[in-house]
Amino acid sequence: MLGLSGCTxxxxxxxxxxxxxxxxxxxxxxxxxxxxxVQGPSGKNMLIDxxxxxxxxxxxxxxxxxxxKKIDVLVATHPHSDxxxxxxxxxxxxxxxxxxxxxxxxxxxxxxxxxxxxKRKGLKVTTARAGVSxxxxxxxxxxxxxPNSSHYDDLNEYSAVIKLRYGDTSFLFEGDAGxxxxxxxxxxxxxxKADVLKVGHHGSAYSTSMAFLEAVSPRYAVISVGRYNxxxxxxxxxxxxxRSQGVAIYRTDEKGTIIxxxxxxxxxxxxxx
Numbered sequence: 001m002l003g004l005s006g007c008t009x010x011x012x013x014x015x016x017x018x019x020x021x022x023x024x025x026x027x028x029x030x031x032x033x034x035x036x037x038v039q040g041p042s043g044k045n046m047l048i049d050x051x052x053x054x055x056x057x058x059x060x061x062x063x064x065x066x067x068x069k070k071i072d073v074l075v076a077t078h079p080h081s082d083x084x085x086x087x088x089x090x091x092x093x094x095x096x097x098x099x100x101x102x103x104x105x106x107x108x109x110x111x112x113x114x115x116x117x118x119k120r121k122g123l124k125v126t127t128a129r130a131g132v133s134x135x136x137x138x139x140x141x142x143x144x145x146x147p148n149s150s151h152y153d154d155l156n157e158y159s160a161v162i163k164l165r166y167g168d169t170s171f172l173f174e175g176d177a178g179x180x181x182x183x184x185x186x187x188x189x190x191x192x193k194a195d196v197l198k199v200g201h202h203g204s205a206y207s208t209s210m211a212f213l214e215a216v217s218p219r220y221a222v223i224s225v226g227r228y229n230x231x232x233x234x235x236x237x238x239x240x241x242x243r244s245q246g247v248a249i250y251r252t253d254e255k256g257t258i259i260x261x262x263x264x265x266x267x268x269x270x271x272x273x
Contacts, residue, residue, distance in 0.1 A: 023140065023166040025260040027198065028062050029252040029272075030055040032226030032233070033082035036173060036198065037063060038164065042137030046073035047090060048162065048173055049083040053110060056089030062257070063094065070094060073134050073142075076101040077160045077175030081110035088117035096121065098135075100128040102147055102158040128160035130188075139264070141165040145192070146177055148184040156201055157181045163194065167264020172216055174200035174207070182212040195267055196220045196260055199242070203234020203251075210241055220248050220260075220267070227253040 021041040028035040030051030038046040045068050050059045063071075071094050076084045079101070090096075091114075099118060105111060118125060126132070134142040146161035159175030172194035178201060185192060197218035200207030202225045221242050225233045234251070242249055250258045256273040 021139070021263060023169075023262040023264070024066075025171060025196070025262075026062070026066065027222045027224055027250075027252060027258040027260075028059060029255075029257045030059065030086070030224070032202065032229045032231070033085070034077070034175065034198075034202075034224045035059050035086065036224075037066060037068070038136065038171075039066065039068075040136040040140045041166070042139070044072040044135070044137040045070065046075065046134065046136055046142070047071050048075045048160075049077055049175070050086035050090050052082050053085035053088075053113075056086030059086045060089050060093045063090070068094065070097070072097045073136060074099045075128060075134075075160055075162065076114065077128070077173075078102055078155055078158045079104065079106035079108070079111045079114075080155060080176065081108060083176070084114050085110045088113045091117040091121055091123070096123055099123050099125050100132070100134070100144075100160065101125050102128045102160055103150070104155065104158045106155065134162070136164070139166060145185055145190050146181045148181070148188060152180065154178060154180070159200075161185065163190075163192070166262050169262040169264060169267050170194040171196045171198070171260070172218070173198040176201040176204075176207070178204070178207045179209050179212075182207070182209050186211060186215060192216045194218055196222065197247075199223045199234070199238065201233075202229075202231070203238045204231070205235035205237045208238050208241060213241055213245055213247075217245070218247055220250065220269075222258055222260075223249065223251045225251055225253050
């Protein structure tokens with residue numbers, strides 16, 4: 001059974017939380033961008049993206065508020081600045097074990113700054129591609145399901161799509177993957193089923209197709225999006241698709257940071273403005 005708590009709080013990953021064997025997923029409110037902190041029950045931490053450059057310090061502060069001392073897995077889903085812009089701040093602020101990025105570059109200042117930070121910290125990049133497993137500790141299974149091709153015309157389609165299982169609960173993080181990547185995952189027959197879907201591309205009309213949504217069959221959808229953004233995200237058609245499937249929708253522009261807690265059986269949420 002999945003539950004919901006509407007309280008606002010800031011709960012560190014204390015010994016008590018670790019003893020409870022909880023998985024904690026924070027969809028950090030970074031405006032029009034993505035940043036997701038996943039804290040495993042064994043104490044390992046994964047950060048997926050870090051928002052625009054101006055949000056880097058906020059991401060660092062949030063991670064510290066959650067008791068993060070080290071990042072075991074750092075994933076840059078794809079090299080757009082609203083996903084990687086704040087990542088240099090994170091790399092300089094914390095010890096990082098492993099970095100994953102898709103095999104594609106971008107001729108931008110944000111991307112160059114990220115490469116410089118990786119080099120200065122002496123880190124190596126592992127290619128994020130379908131079939132790669134990520135280590136978030138005992139009891140947690142994390143697998144990259146996309147990208148599945150070596151070339152796309154749209155940079156968003158290179159997005160690392162990540163499936164996480166903890167006990168009977170599951171999460172899917174879609175980055176900015178669009179309809180092309182979704183079709184590939186469906187064609188390859190991946191198990192996409194998840195309780196919580198991080199909606200692709202901030203709720204764009206060109207992501208979260210009906211066929212993909214039906215395969216995921218989520219109970220909850222999280223949309224990371226900036227208030228009054230210039231793109232019209234989330235698109236009405238995407239919201240209508242989600243509502244037609246009876247999915248509860250949580251948006252960072254409305255709720256602030258959205259935090260999901262899983263004990264392996266139940267999922268509950270809190271929100272932080």
